[in-house]
Amino acid sequence: MAQRVPISDGGAKKTSRVRVAVRLRPYMAKPDEKDEGPCVRGVDSQNLEIINWRNATETVKYHFDVFHGEKTTQQEVFLSSVKPILPHILNGQNASVFAYGPTGAGKTHTMLGSSEQPGVIPRAVREVCKLVQSKNEEDGWDYSIGMSYLEIYNEKVLDLLSPNSQDLPIREDKEKNILIPGLTHTTVLSFADFDKHFVPATLNRTTASTKLNQRSSRSHAILLIKVVRTQRVSHRQQTGKLYLVDLAGSEDNRRTGNQGIRLKESGAINLSLFTLSKVVDSLNSGTSGRVPYRDSKLTRLLQDSLGGSAHSVMITNIAPEYKYYFDTFSALNFAAKSKLIVNKPFTRETVTIPNVQVKRTREDQEAGCSGPEPQKKRQKEEKKAEPSPSSHFHSLAAPSVMDRLIALEKLMMSCQDKDRLNMLKDVAQSRKEIQELKEKQREFESKALLFSRLTGENSGVSPQSSFKNNIVPLQRKPLVDTKANKQKYCFPLDGKENLEKDWESHLDTTVLEQSRKKILQILNSGSLKELKSLQQIGDKKAKLILGWREIHGDFTKVEDLGKVEGMTEKRFASFMKANIVSAMGK
Numbered sequence: 001m002a003q004r005v006p007i008s009d010g011g012a013k014k015t016s017r018v019r020v021a022v023r024l025r026p027y028m029a030k031p032d033e034k035d036e037g038p039c040v041r042g043v044d045s046q047n048l049e050i051i052n053w054r055n056a057t058e059t060v061k062y063h064f065d066v067f068h069g070e071k072t073t074q075q076e077v078f079l080s081s082v083k084p085i086l087p088h089i090l091n092g093q094n095a096s097v098f099a100y101g102p103t104g105a106g107k108t109h110t111m112l113g114s115s116e117q118p119g120v121i122p123r124a125v126r127e128v129c130k131l132v133q134s135k136n137e138e139d140g141w142d143y144s145i146g147m148s149y150l151e152i153y154n155e156k157v158l159d160l161l162s163p164n165s166q167d168l169p170i171r172e173d174k175e176k177n178i179l180i181p182g183l184t185h186t187t188v189l190s191f192a193d194f195d196k197h198f199v200p201a202t203l204n205r206t207t208a209s210t211k212l213n214q215r216s217s218r219s220h221a222i223l224l225i226k227v228v229r230t231q232r233v234s235h236r237q238q239t240g241k242l243y244l245v246d247l248a249g250s251e252d253n254r255r256t257g258n259q260g261i262r263l264k265e266s267g268a269i270n271l272s273l274f275t276l277s278k279v280v281d282s283l284n285s286g287t288s289g290r291v292p293y294r295d296s297k298l299t300r301l302l303q304d305s306l307g308g309s310a311h312s313v314m315i316t317n318i319a320p321e322y323k324y325y326f327d328t329f330s331a332l333n334f335a336a337k338s339k340l341i342v343n344k345p346f347t348r349e350t351v352t353i354p355n356v357q358v359k360r361t362r363e364d365q366e367a368g369c370s371g372p373e374p375q376k377k378r379q380k381e382e383k384k385a386e387p388s389p390s391s392h393f394h395s396l397a398a399p400s401v402m403d404r405l406i407a408l409e410k411l412m413m414s415c416q417d418k419d420r421l422n423m424l425k426d427v428a429q430s431r432k433e434i435q436e437l438k439e440k441q442r443e444f445e446s447k448a449l450l451f452s453r454l455t456g457e458n459s460g461v462s463p464q465s466s467f468k469n470n471i472v473p474l475q476r477k478p479l480v481d482t483k484a485n486k487q488k489y490c491f492p493l494d495g496k497e498n499l500e501k502d503w504e505s506h507l508d509t510t511v512l513e514q515s516r517k518k519i520l521q522i523l524n525s526g527s528l529k530e531l532k533s534l535q536q537i538g539d540k541k542a543k544l545i546l547g548w549r550e551i552h553g554d555f556t557k558v559e560d561l562g563k564v565e566g567m568t569e570k571r572f573a574s575f576m577k578a579n580i581v582s583a584m585g586k
């Protein structure tokens with residue numbers, strides 16, 4: 001019977017954190033697309049920054065275990081993020097590498113690569129074969145390697161090594177090992193042997209063309225490499241598993257143009273990735289509540305890889321183009337959460353009876369494999385009541401983990417999943433609107449410039465300054481900061497507007513200046529919400545202000561607000577009065 005042997009470290013149980021790497025693929029705008037430049041970029045080998053959707057003049061920074069920039073080679077990704085965990089599977093421990101990220105961001109490139117630029121999968125398998133070979137020569141253990149390969153397509157588990165297979169069940173044994181009865185398990189004698197099975201099986205994977213990626217993976221592909229070692233003298237047997245996972249891309253159907261079957265696939269993909277994110281949230285919350293592993297096949301299978309027993313590496317692939325902003329932002333937040341999950345590796349060991357055919361663990365029997373034995377076809381499915389998944393989740397109890405999780409809670413947005421998803425959608429929508437308004441502002445400014453040239457009015461007036469009918473250039477007067485001249489400091493005022501400004505003369509200059517400073521501060525650094533908290537600034541005006549800021553940077557004085565499209569002299573006066581009076585009333 002397989003049993004867990006915790007790794008000891010001076011008496012204390014050793015835990016292994018999920019390592020999170022982020023890989024940014026090179027900028028690849030199509031010729032017919034606007035070249036807006038990247039919205040995300042690397043800072044150094046661990047840090048990156050993305051434009052802040054709240055204020056496009058700022059960036060949000062993220063810290064990860066590793067950041068792989070556009071120029072990072074496949075070899076470098078493998079060496080720094082994957083190779084170090086591979087020796088564990090020769091010691092009966094589990095390891096997993098999975099690529100996560102939006103559609104078209106480079107997951108398949110990272111995991112599979114091409115013949116010229118092989119990715120993580122071929123490199124890792126080659127390395128495992130090499131490690132086993134070198135071990136065989138020196139220690140007292142016999143090693144064997146086996147492989148299984150499956151995809152989860154539309155919530156169905158399909159055997160890629162046996163293309164006509166039906167949906168396979170997922171089970172869990174008493175030791176909480178995840179099993180797939182009936183899944184093909186093939187012995188691998190060398191890398192060439194692996195390739196012989198792997199290449200044709202990969203062609204069985206479901207892919208299709210979407211607007212965002214010509215050859216988009218429509219399924220999650222999971223390659224399992226199992227190393228079984230048996231000690232020659234004592235017949236102890238240890239089984240280590242390596243999961244190499246290429247997840248299907250998260251995608252926004254409004255942008256992929258998906259319809260019909262693509263839409264259904266996409267629904268299943270997004271559901272499983274959403275569940276994955278819920279699982280991560282649940283693990284992070286540190287509460288004893290149910291971790292929703294069972295809500296999707298993907299999370300059920302990855303149960304061992306997240307918050308479980310594996311040495312895990314998550315490579316989050318992101319794309320630099322603006323059209324991916326929303327996806328990139330969510331992927332980075334997801335990755336930031338996963339970074340704080342702590343796994344607890346253990347060694348899986350059995351004792352076998354000498355001189356008898358090596359006893360297969362129940363897991364092997366159910367998975368239709370026995371390490372060194374030749375490929376075994378499906379066994380009859382065994383129906384078993386599965387224990388509560390929450391009982392499997394053990395690593396959050398440690399105080400250090402709790403501390404990290406509490407820190408994470410503070411770090412991440414405090415709203416619920418659904419709210420967060422909606423909020424992120426709003427962000428994408430707001431971003432689009434700001435972009436449109438920015439275009440309008442530019443158009444408005446060029447018209448104003450043209451008008452001023454035609455009328456020969458170039459007396460130091462900013463081209464974008466324009467009030468009344470959007471065509472008359474703004475004629476600002478220099479700011480004179482005395483009470484007596486206060487009426488003059490803003491705009492050329494007619495009698496009515498003078499009356500409008502009379503209220504100011506009753507106020508203390510210091511109070512006035514402080515209020516103006518406060519307004520200027522909000523105009524320059526306020527988020528959409530903060531801008532909308534100003535009197536007389538609605539959603540559209542706030543977005544216009546954000547757009548203006550993106551083009552010109554900071555407002556030097558509050559009067560610059562007059563340069564924003566639609567802000568007439570009268571509106572500005574009324575805006576100032578409303579905001580100053582309201583600030584005083586607080």
Ligand SMILES: Nc1ncnc2c1ncn2[C@@H]1O[C@H](COP(=O)(O)OP(=O)(O)OP(=O)(O)O)[C@@H](O)[C@H]1O
Pocket residue numbers: 024025026070101102103104105106107108109110213215216217218247248249250317
């Ligand atoms: N680091 C990189 N260097 C060069 N090209 C890359 C890189 N990453 C991705 N690409 C290219 O970008 C395109 C999309 O990448 P890929 O198919 O790997 O994305 P994906 O995330 O797997 O998408 P999907 O989820 O839709 O399957 C491919 O043409 C790929 O070759």
